[in-house]
Amino acid sequence: MSLTLTPLPDIPLIQQGDDLGKAILMALERAEITLLDGDVIVIAQKIVSKAEGRLVNLDDVEPSPEALNLALSTEKDPRLVELILRESKQVLRTRPGTIIVEHRLGFICASAGIDHSNVQEPSDRLQKGAEWVLLLPEDPDASACRIRQQLQEASGAQLGVLIIDSHGRAWRLGTVGISIGLAGIPGIIDLRGQPDLFDFKLQITEVGAADELAAAASLMMGQAAEGTPVVHVRGFPYALRNSSLKELLRPREMDLFR
Amino acid sequence: MSLTLTPLPDIPLIQQGDDLGKAILMALERAEITLLDGDVIVIAQKIVSKAEGRLVNLDDVEPSPEALNLALSTEKDPRLVELILRESKQVLRTRPGTIIVEHRLGFICASAGIDHSNVQEPSDRLQKGAEWVLLLPEDPDASACRIRQQLQEASGAQLGVLIIDSHGRAWRLGTVGISIGLAGIPGIIDLRGQPDLFDFKLQITEVGAADELAAAASLMMGQAAEGTPVVHVRGFPYALRNSSLKELLRPREMDLFR
Numbered sequence: 001m002s003l004t005l006t007p008l009p010d011i012p013l014i015q016q017g018d019d020l021g022k023a024i025l026m027a028l029e030r031a032e033i034t035l036l037d038g039d040v041i042v043i044a045q046k047i048v049s050k051a052e053g054r055l056v057n058l059d060d061v062e063p064s065p066e067a068l069n070l071a072l073s074t075e076k077d078p079r080l081v082e083l084i085l086r087e088s089k090q091v092l093r094t095r096p097g098t099i100i101v102e103h104r105l106g107f108i109c110a111s112a113g114i115d116h117s118n119v120q121e122p123s124d125r126l127q128k129g130a131e132w133v134l135l136l137p138e139d140p141d142a143s144a145c146r147i148r149q150q151l152q153e154a155s156g157a158q159l160g161v162l163i164i165d166s167h168g169r170a171w172r173l174g175t176v177g178i179s180i181g182l183a184g185i186p187g188i189i190d191l192r193g194q195p196d197l198f199d200f201k202l203q204i205t206e207v208g209a210a211d212e213l214a215a216a217a218s219l220m221m222g223q224a225a226e227g228t229p230v231v232h233v234r235g236f237p238y239a240l241r242n243s244s245l246k247e248l249l250r251p252r253e254m255d256l257f258r
Numbered sequence: 259m260s261l262t263l264t265p266l267p268d269i270p271l272i273q274q275g276d277d278l279g280k281a282i283l284m285a286l287e288r289a290e291i292t293l294l295d296g297d298v299i300v301i302a303q304k305i306v307s308k309a310e311g312r313l314v315n316l317d318d319v320e321p322s323p324e325a326l327n328l329a330l331s332t333e334k335d336p337r338l339v340e341l342i343l344r345e346s347k348q349v350l351r352t353r354p355g356t357i358i359v360e361h362r363l364g365f366i367c368a369s370a371g372i373d374h375s376n377v378q379e380p381s382d383r384l385q386k387g388a389e390w391v392l393l394l395p396e397d398p399d400a401s402a403c404r405i406r407q408q409l410q411e412a413s414g415a416q417l418g419v420l421i422i423d424s425h426g427r428a429w430r431l432g433t434v435g436i437s438i439g440l441a442g443i444p445g446i447i448d449l450r451g452q453p454d455l456f457d458f459k460l461q462i463t464e465v466g467a468a469d470e471l472a473a474a475a476s477l478m479m480g481q482a483a484e485g486t487p488v489v490h491v492r493g494f495p496y497a498l499r500n501s502s503l504k505e506l507l508r509p510r511e512m513d514l515f516r
Contacts (some may be wrong), residue, residue, distance in 0.1 A: 001267075001309075002262050002263060002264040002478075003262070003263040003477065003478050004260050004261070004262050004263075005260060005261040005262075005474075006259065006260040006261075007259065007260075009259075019259055030481065037317065043472065046356065049266065053415070075312060087284060091288065093514040093515070096516065100514060100515070107429065107430070108429040109429075129372075132478070137353070147459075148303040166465075169466070169508070170366070170428050170508075170513070170514070170515040171310075171365065171507070171508050171513060171515070172436075172466060172469065172507060172508055173445075173446055173464060173466065173505070173506055173507065173508050174445070174446045174447075174464045174465055174466025174506060174507050175464065175465055175466055176465075176466045176469050176470050176473065177470060178430075186434070187431075188431055188432045189432075205474075206431060206432045206433065207424075207432055207434075207477075207480075208430060208431065208433060208434045209425070209430025209432070209477060209516070211430065211432060211434050211473065212434050212473040212476055212477040213433060213469040213477060214473075215472075215474060215478050216261070216263075216470065216471075216472055216477065217468065217473065218375035218467075219261065219467060219470040219471060219495065220260075220261050220495060221496075222465075222495065231418030234327070236357075236477075237478060237480065248430050248432060249429070249430060249431065249433055250427070250429050250430055255429060256351040256356070256358060256428070257351070257428040257429070257515045
């Protein structure tokens, strides 16, 4: 009847090529959690991206003329702007310090989700000058599927896996956790047409269940470090099923705020 | 170390004038939950509004010429549109079926948060024709404060109280729970300037903690009925403190999407 979210302590720092599924299984074992049918594992994008080698050294990036222009008006590093443009379908809004884009994965976010904090190649720990940034996973749904398969094979349980990031909001302050990769967990719960208490048909009736869970898990990951980038969830109140990030994306023709 | 969200079963149908704090205390007792310092009670807007008598019979509403015009272009009931306008500072976007406004409380939402489902005066249960709608509470921060005080006096514990609603999002499908009234729970956690793992300064560092909790609790309330409009939360990971909805509202001059 309760929803319980438990951050897994002691996930090691993840590097390119690390076996993330195995690291999660070991952390579950240390936390003495046995995976059961219906459990969900929520994973911060950052460690998925690192395991998949999505770190880029800014020194290796050659900004295009378009990036140089946009860097001027937004007062951002032209090499970072070049990466933002490469990772985006469309630039929606800009102002000094801010570039809001439609990411190639289809969602709207700042800086194409490229992260500058907690990002450093291990060999650079003493060279504070080296500037690495981290791109989102190439295909987060596929990443979630792979990890889910690995966790299911090891545990024998039917699971959901959710990869999340933190996004700002158009009209509210503060970031909230948001889904970017789904495997086995419904994005949207469609209650349309179900009767309410008084036999009226429900009106507001598509629930962004995966994003609600993403926000919940994000709350338990904190933001200050990457010490707890994996959260175990028990009691997700809906049946698990196949799904995809696409469920959660508003089609462009329904967008009033582009 | 875990966050646990427990929906309280058997909250009775709430009517104008009901003592909501008492109803919550009785439901906690039935669920055998003893309130402890740091616990948070999350309450669906709907039962707060009902207790505060925010039901309006559409037959009592006289639409203005402005409402009649907007009702034509949006294909909505002119009486409902009149109430939406009265509850709003500004209309941002419209299309058939949809009116997006800045609510008088300062947030952006559809239909000024006015709800049509699960709304009926008890005496009208057999008259399906009667059309009641429910406005948001007059001052949700104040409502949260009153309920918090009542729960704290009864329990002796230091608590947070959060009143939530479900909002759609500009670019994503599905509604998510969102804070509209805060008492004793931080809206935003400000991590700006804290060092990350590698002693860089954090960049994305204002966390919308109350909205993350609102989404988590909303997941456990469901939408199909109002059977579980109150959720008990244990393990909120930040210190409780005074706060207000205003913490979470992006100032108009920082809004790129108006």
